[in-house]
Amino acid sequence: MTPAAVPDRDNERVNALRKLNLIGAAADPRFDKITRFLIDCFDVAIAEITLVDWQNVFHIASGGIIQRDEERQISFSSYVILQDEPFVVSDTLKDERFLDNPQVVGFPNVRFYAGVPLTSSDGFKIGALGLKDKNPREFSEKDKKLLLSLVSWVKDEMEVFAKANDDSFKKLSEAEAKSKTLLNNIGEGVIGFDDGGELTYVNRQALESLGYAEDEILGKPVFHVIKLQDEKGNEPTIEQRPSHTALSTGRRTISRNLYYVRKDGTKFPAAITASPVILGERVIGGVIVFRDISYEHEVDRMKTEFISLASHQLRTPLSAMKWFSEMLLAGDIGEITKEQREIIKDIYDSNERMIDLVNSLLNISRIESGRIIIDPKPTNLKELIDSVITELQPKLIEKKHRLGLSVHSSLPLINIDPKLIRHVYVNLLTNAIKYTPEGGDIEIVVSKSGNDVVSRVSDNGYGIPEGQKPRVFQKFFRADNVIKVETDGTGLGLYLVKAVIESSGGKIWFESNEGKGTTFWFSLPLTGSQPKKGEVTIS
Ligand code: ADP
Numbered sequence: 001m002t003p004a005a006v007p008d009r010d011n012e013r014v015n016a017l018r019k020l021n022l023i024g025a026a027a028d029p030r031f032d033k034i035t036r037f038l039i040d041c042f043d044v045a046i047a048e049i050t051l052v053d054w055q056n057v058f059h060i061a062s063g064g065i066i067q068r069d070e071e072r073q074i075s076f077s078s079y080v081i082l083q084d085e086p087f088v089v090s091d092t093l094k095d096e097r098f099l100d101n102p103q104v105v106g107f108p109n110v111r112f113y114a115g116v117p118l119t120s121s122d123g124f125k126i127g128a129l130g131l132k133d134k135n136p137r138e139f140s141e142k143d144k145k146l147l148l149s150l151v152s153w154v155k156d157e158m159e160v161f162a163k164a165n166d167d168s169f170k171k172l173s174e175a176e177a178k179s180k181t182l183l184n185n186i187g188e189g190v191i192g193f194d195d196g197g198e199l200t201y202v203n204r205q206a207l208e209s210l211g212y213a214e215d216e217i218l219g220k221p222v223f224h225v226i227k228l229q230d231e232k233g234n235e236p237t238i239e240q241r242p243s244h245t246a247l248s249t250g251r252r253t254i255s256r257n258l259y260y261v262r263k264d265g266t267k268f269p270a271a272i273t274a275s276p277v278i279l280g281e282r283v284i285g286g287v288i289v290f291r292d293i294s295y296e297h298e299v300d301r302m303k304t305e306f307i308s309l310a311s312h313q314l315r316t317p318l319s320a321m322k323w324f325s326e327m328l329l330a331g332d333i334g335e336i337t338k339e340q341r342e343i344i345k346d347i348y349d350s351n352e353r354m355i356d357l358v359n360s361l362l363n364i365s366r367i368e369s370g371r372i373i374i375d376p377k378p379t380n381l382k383e384l385i386d387s388v389i390t391e392l393q394p395k396l397i398e399k400k401h402r403l404g405l406s407v408h409s410s411l412p413l414i415n416i417d418p419k420l421i422r423h424v425y426v427n428l429l430t431n432a433i434k435y436t437p438e439g440g441d442i443e444i445v446v447s448k449s450g451n452d453v454v455s456r457v458s459d460n461g462y463g464i465p466e467g468q469k470p471r472v473f474q475k476f477f478r479a480d481n482v483i484k485v486e487t488d489g490t491g492l493g494l495y496l497v498k499a500v501i502e503s504s505g506g507k508i509w510f511e512s513n514e515g516k517g518t519t520f521w522f523s524l525p526l527t528g529s530q531p532k533k534g535e536v537t538i539s
Contacts, residue, residue: 001074001097001098001099001100001101002096002097003073003074003078004073004075004078004079004082005082007081007082007125009124012124013081013124013125013126014053014054016120016122016124016126017051017052017053017120017124017126017127018053020120020126020158020162021162021165022051022060022126022158022161022162023051023053023058023060030157030160030161031049031060031061031154031157031161032061032063034047034049034061034063034129034150034153034154034157035047035048035049035061035062035063036063038063038129038131038147038150039063041146042131042143042146042147044112044131044132044133045065045108045132045133045134046062046063046065046108046110046131046132046133047062047063047129047130047131047132048061048062048063048128048129048130048131048132049061049062049118049127049128049129049130049154050075050077050127050128050130051126051127052072052075052077052078052081052125052126052127052128053072054072055071055072056069056070056071056072057069057070057071057072057075057077057078057127060127065108070103074101074102074103076089076098076103076110076113076115076128076130076132077115077127077128077130079097079115080115080116080117080125080128080130081117081125081126081127081128082125083117084117085144086114086115086116086139086144086147086148087113087114087115087116087128088113088114088139088144089112089113089114090112090136090137090138090139091111091112091136092104092110092111092112092113092136093111093136094136098110098113108132108134109134110132110133110134111133111134111135111136112131112132112133112134112135112136112137112139113130113131113132114130114131114139114143114144114147115128115129115130115131116128116129116130116144116147116148116151117151118151118154118155118158119155129147129150129151129154131147183201183203184203184204184205185204186203186205187205187291188205188289188290188291189202189203189205189206189209189210189270189288189289189290189291189292190202190203190205190206190287190288190289191203191206191222191226191243191287191288191290192277192285192286192287192288193222193243193285193286193287193288194284194285195247195282195283195284195285196221197221197222197223197243197244197247198219198220198221198222199217199218199219199220199221199222199225199226200218200219200285201218202214202217202218206290209260209262209268209290209292210226210260210262210263211262211263211264212225212263216263222243222288223238223241223243223244226260227260227261228241228258228259228260228261229258229259229261229267230257230258230259231257231259231370236258242254242255242258242272242273242274242288243274243286243288245274246274246275246276246283246286246288247276247283247285247286249276250276250278250283251276252273252274252275252276253273253274254271254272254273255271255272255274256269256271256272256293257269258270258272260290268292268293268294269292269293269294269296269297270290270291270292270293271290271291271293272288272289272290273288273289273290274286274287274288275287275288275289300368301369304364304365304368304369305365305369307361307362307364307365308361308362308365308366308369310361311358311361311362311365312362314354314358315355315358315362318351318354318355318358319355321347321351322348322351322352322355325344325347325348325351326348328344329341329344329345329348353488356490357490357492359539360490360492360493360496361492362539363496363538363539364475364492364495364496364499366536366538367496367499367500367503367538368499370534371534371535371536372420372503372532372534372536372537372538373417373532373533373534373535373536373537374417374420374503374504374529374530374531374532374534375417375419375531375537376415376416376417376528376529376530376531377415377416377417377418378413378414378415379413379414379415379416379418379421380413381407381411381414381446381453381455382407382411382446384418384421384422384425385405385407385425385444385446386405387422388422388425388426388429389403389405389429391426392426392429392430392433395430395433396433396442399433399436399438399439399440400438400439401433401436401438401439401440401441401442402439402440402441402442403442403443403444404441404442404443404444404445405443405444405445406443406444406445406446407445407446408446408447408448408453411446411448411453412526414453414524414526414528415527415528415529416504416524416528416529417504417529419537419538420500420504420537420538421500421504421524423496423497423500423538424497424500424501424522425444425455425457427493427494427496427497428457428497428520428522429442429444429457430493431493431494431520432457432458432459432461432518433459434482434486434488434489435459435461435462435482435486435518436459436460436461436462436517437461437462437485440459440460440461441459441460442457442458442459443456443457443458443459444456444457445458448526449523451525451526451527452506452523452524452525452526453523453524453526454521454522454523455521455522455523455524456519456520456521457519457520458517458518458519458520459517459518459519460516460517461517461518462481462482462485462514462515462518463481463512463513463514463515463516463517463518464479464481464510464512464514464518465479465480465481465514466514468480469512472494472510473494473495473498473508474491474495475491475492475495476490476491476492477491477494477495478491481514496538497522500538501522501524503529503532504524504529505524505525505528505529505530506522506523506524506525506529507522507523508520508521508522508523509521509522
């Protein structure tokens, strides 16, 4: 077997071939049509259109049988591209160059070959149009002429193919340009990164918001160049960053409590959505979309301030009304009739409800503005719960509920703010009493679980409708099923309870079945709550 010589300027020849983007066109039917025609026309077993690359010869059509791409050295095509004339081997077994060629001694047992070169528009011989057969045969001058004339058909189809390819490339580039323009003109910042966290795309808004130029951050790791902080100014760990969560879990994450730090060190609060980019089943990168929410934060702060101010102003007249109605009820101003007493008692009760509402609003504005003091003290939870039960005893008796209490026997003293946590028990127990019809069963169980102490307050009352469960901890939420039976309520209790527990280092969750009952659990770390300096406590 003698390998064919390598033509002059082979590098340029291969470059010319690659520029045509034909390698990979194998499945295109327009080339198959030609080879099928050749088989009929010349009555051979195989007709092929090949491309001669550096090391390999690729078949873009091979009518007759499926042929694998070949090594250039053992291919007939590499001889074809050495000459302008047709290259013919009438009997391979009589030709020293081929008698031991694997294509001759093995599949597809080629005994006859004839091929003509295919040239690119710049004159390089890029491949061959070839015929193969299992029997030796002659190839007349007429046959050669016919084969040569068919080269122009192949060339025409190659041009059509290249143009079609070019069109789809253009369409793709157009679509890419459109999406880029779109992304550059939306009001949200968009940041794209690959699976290693390297920044691959940043839109105009993101650059403007963060104060960077594109070349300062592109190609760098998103976790290091785009700085984040929490409310307290601490940097989240890489694992806590939304971009990391999107990559590691393959799920979309939404965050509203992080701040982006600009290049100049100033920061702004952002609503961040980080989504993974998934190809097949693999996460190949992610996209962050963010919006500066400074304005919302400011409006929120002003609203909190307004509520706080309004509530303070309301407190004084309400206290006066409480005091005066108490005096009237006690008969300090003079004897009152039974009827008058009933009316004054109504005024007193309504006033109490107003005081409760104002206190709740004040507490919320205090906790939202972060001015609340957390003052942990070693606390005996059993004693604390006992005092709550004593306070709520009249309500329990009025509704004829049975109450069970069980506190883990070897519970140590826990370092919590007793005033805040008392508020949590009062609220949960009040709800259990209110939202359970007369003669219900209520249970409080406090147990140790891992590093936490978990309290459970359950009842067999009205329950919470399935569809409304996600709103339970929202401000002013009151479920439809209880509004009519229990008119007394503000929908602020659980919102405050959740805020208190979370600022004490704990968590709260619940389960409920409408018509069967509700259980709330909350955990507090056995290690206790972190103290916090502030200005006010809750009332
Ligand atoms: P309020 O009790 O003042 O309405 P909360 O914030 O304490 O406000 O509770 C919000 C709502 O959650 C209640 O109005 C009620 O619909 C529902 N809820 C809370 N606790 C229970 C419970 N134990 N059983 C049934 N529904 C409850």
